Amino acid sequence: MEVTGKREINNFSCIPCEESDVLTQADGFCTNCEEYMCSSCFNAHKKYKLNRDHTLMDCNEEVTQRESSSEFEKCELHLNEPVKFYCAQHEQVGCGDCMVIGHRSCKVDYVLDKANDLTCTKELESLTKRPEICKTEAKRLLSSIKDNKVQVDDINDKFKQEVNLFWEEMTTQINNLRDFMLIEGECIKDRDNLSMTKLEGETESIINDLSVISDLFESKVQSPSQLFVCSVSQKHKLDRLMKQLNDIKSRNKIEPYEFIKDSKITSTLESLGHLGRLQENKDLYDQEDIIEQGVSKPLKTFEDTARSAVSTPLLERQLICRHVKVDGEYLTYADNGNGDVGLYVDKNEIVDGTYLEIEILSLGRRGTIALGLVTDDYPANKHLGWRQNSIGYHGDNGQLFHKRGKGTQFGPTWHVGDKIGLRTYMLITCR
Incomplete structure (x- = not known):
């Protein structure tokens, strides 16, 4: 594991010397001014009355205190070790143990150095705004989800309405076809009844005429001459009546009929597996x-x-x-x-x-x-x-x-x- 940016004592420069464009190694850290100073600058610093109580802390001690302070987050995996390192390759932070275990071959940075580089940059500003941006998107998504929940019932109500409407249309059509078929049967029935009623009347009239002739013959039985004359006179009438009977007999027929299922409707009904099909929007988009x-x-x-x-x-x-x-x-x-x-x-x-x-x-x-x-x-x-x-x-x-x-x-x-x-x-x- 290679650590970059981690500051050792000889990496700290004297701040007052830097301000004078002179690069000098710091000998300590002024805890009151919070600046790294060399011995010369610190001694000159203490000559002023206001700075006589200032103390110069060893750089190693300052780093140790800084690492143990609340400035560092605590590692949840390794007994609250301070989270001091950042692996740019995996975009992960962790304590020293985390880096040794999971990032041994990685180049890691010191968190405080990265934090100083990040402060007041657009990257930090963008990063801190991301939660609110995501929150806004999440609220918009939640609103869309709630709208969809409302539409779930609306779509189902419309679906049931369309199914029931189709069923009613289909039932109405079938009822109309049934009524038309029954009317056809009633027409044939009425026609046959009318024909039989007419034949019935004609037959009854012939029976009455024959009864009259029969009574006439019976009344002439005692007088052969009268019976002969009567039989001759009634012969043509009898022939006519027999001819009428034969005609009625030939017309005494009805037209048998029965219901034959429509082969197309029968075939359609037998092939039906469903009343229709439920088609989702994603299917509608299939080319x-x-x-x-x-x-x-x-x-x-x-x-x-x-x-x-x-x-x-x-x-x-x-x-x-x-x-x-x-x-x-x-x-x-x-x-x-x-x-x-x-x-x-x-x-x-x-x-x-x-x-x-x-x-x-x-x-x-x-x-x-x-x-x-x-x-x-x-x-x-x-x-x-x-x-x-x-x-x-x-x-x-x-x-x-x-x-x-x-x-x-x-x-x-x-x-x-x-x-x-x-x-x-x-x-x-x-x-």
Whole structure:
């Protein structure tokens, strides 16, 4: 272990001689003036009445007292030995035992010398400020963590809402298909009932006619001539009635029907392992999952009220981010294949009159980028202006939408390279 900067007696110079540009070895240390002096300077020093009580301490003794004083930290590993050495190679301080055990081959410095060199330097100032800087960062991180904790419940509530909404939509659709199928069956049933009712009436009418003819024949049994005449006269009627019976018999048919499952629906149901899939933001950023992209560079501000927001990364400022990739100061729409609205909401409050601007770098496949104003409870899956409490300008058709899905012509359509400005609160949606 090589120790540099550790002062032996012959390394101390006389301070008064140094002030006269003379290099003289110190013979001792004046404990009253706290200066190293040679014998000549100390004797001259004591000639003055005010300095006659001053004492000159041996340099070795002064160093020993200095090392045992509270100026040194105590080593926690070696029975409170003073921490007197610094290893620059490992950036560690320790007592003599620490240096012998762990830094035998290192070049170490004397702590007091390093401390004297460090005092009032920018390095020390920077070092002492680091705790507060780190503390500020930690507080900012803690605030972000607390915001994320709030978002945990919000995201889960939204997730459950979307699952239940999809279930309701699916159930409604299936119920509609079931009702339509049942109506088809009811129509066939009503048609067959109507047909059978008609045949039933016709058959009963023929039975009545035959009963009349039968009664007529029975009344003529005692008179052969009358029976003959009656049989001849009723023969054509009987033939007609038999013909009607044969016709009814041929029409006495119903159309059997049964329910056949739709093969596509059956196959889909059998293949389903889940109602859907839970997709985290990190999956949305996977380029293999991105079907189409619309890219914009957001929040270029020209007023002081928005400069503080721009200085903070978008990823740290995001309050809500769905189907949108955040890359530095760029937002990219990431379609999941269902055409869901992409949304980025900045959690920083923007006061009235603040001017914000985005630059269109790519329109994607559809180019339906919209800017507008909404309340904080606006549904995240709806384009701007389509619902109450919202107004939005849509760049694909240049129309302004206000509280409904029908827009009015407002301005030009957007193209790559266009810059679009907005004042007050901004919400960006994409599809």
